[in-house]
Amino acid sequence: MLSSMNNRAAVNVYLTSGRTSEDLSRLELLDWVNESLKAQFTKIDELCTGAAYCQFMDMLFPNIINMDRVKCFTNEETDFKQNFKILEASFKKMSVDKQIPSEKLIKRCFQHHLQFLKWFKKFFDANYEGRSYDPRAVRGGAPMGFGAESISVNFLASTTPFPIQGRHSTSNSARKSYWEQVKPGTSEKVTPMQMQETGEGQECLAKKMSHLKLRRTQSW
Template structure:
C-alpha cells in the first residue's frame, strides 16, 4: 500500500517550475514544454505504474490527446489506482483539466512528495511501458521522443469562442521542404542567421501551441453545444424556452440585437423547471 503525504505546497523543499518540469521529463523520458501540459493526466498514470506496477492499465491511458473528455478518462484511471493503493488524495479533476498553471503546479508539487515517499529503485523503461508512445509537446508523431523544444516566449492565451473558425495547423517543416524535425544550425553559419532561424523556430512552435489550444477550445464547446442540443430535442415542445434555445443553436448568424437573449431570459424565469 502507498505511503500518504499531506504536506502543503508552501515549503522550502519545493523545486522551481523549471526543476519540476525537468524532473518529470527526466523520469518519464518525456518532452513536456510546460507544466500546464500535465493537465492530460497521462504523466501521473505512468508515475503510478512506476511506483506500483500493475496498479494502472497502461493500454487504456491516452498519452497523445488534446481532448478534454480523454483527460477526464485518464484522471479516472488515476483515481482508480489511488483507491486501489489506498491513496487518500482527492484529485481536483475539474480544475486540472482546464490547463491552468497554478492548479497543475500545486498538484505536481504534491505528487513529487508522494513519489519521493513511495519510490523504490527498480528496472523500469518508461518509453517501453507506454508502448513507445511519445509524451509531451516536444514529441514528433513520426519519430516518437525527441529533445525538449527550444525556449520560447509564452504562448498567447487562446480567445474562447463558441464557434471558433477552423484553423489550419502550421507545419514546422514548411521553411525547409523535405526536412524532419528542426535541427540546430552548424557553427559555420553567421551568428545573425542562426539567431534569426532560432527566433522563427520558436515562433512556429508558439503558433502550433496556440492552434492546439484553439482546437481544444473548439472541441470542448462543440461537445457542450451538442449535449444541449440533445437535451433540448428530448424535451422539445415541453416549454417555450426549449424552442428558443434550439433557435439559437441553429441560427446561422450572430444576432445584431438583444431581443433573442431577452426572450430567453424571460422564458427561463417563467419556466424554472421543464
C-alpha cells in the same frame, strides 16, 4: 485485486504551509517529469492530460495501471477525463487519500497544477523503491506530451521503424519487430532508443520538437 507486488498501501503524504528545503521551482518540477518519463511537456499546465501521473503510478506500483488504456499524447478533453478516471481508480486501489482536483487540472488552472505536482513529487519520493523502469518501452515507444493525435502518430512514425496502431500503442507482433530492426546502411541491429541516443538521432529529435512547438505557437 492487487498483485503480490502491490499488497501494500501507499505511503500518504501532505504538503505543509510555507517553503521548505524540499521545494522545487516549477521549471525543476517540469524537468523532473520530462526526464523521469522521457516526455515532451513544455509547460506545467500541459499535465492536464493526466498521462504523466498515470505512468508515475505505474512506475511506483507495478500493474496498478494498464498503460495501454492511457492516452499518452493528446489535446482532447475527453482523453484527459479518461486518464484522470484511470488515475483516480489507481489512487483508490492503493488507498491514497489525496483528492485529485481533476476538473481544475483538466481546465489547465496553473496554480492547481503547481500545487498538485508539488504534492505528487513528495508522494513519489515517499513511495519510490528504486526499481528499474523504462517509461518509453512501457509505452511501446510512443511519445508522451500535449498535442494533436495526428502529430503524435507522425512524430513517432518518423522516428521509429515500427508501424503505429491504435491511439498510441502497437500490437505484440509490431513491438517484437521493433526490437529486430537493422540500422540503415549497416548490418548492425539496433533499437530506435539506441538510434535516438546517437548525435544524429538527438539532432533529429530536437528539430522535430522545435517544429512541433512552432506549430503550436502559431495555432495560439
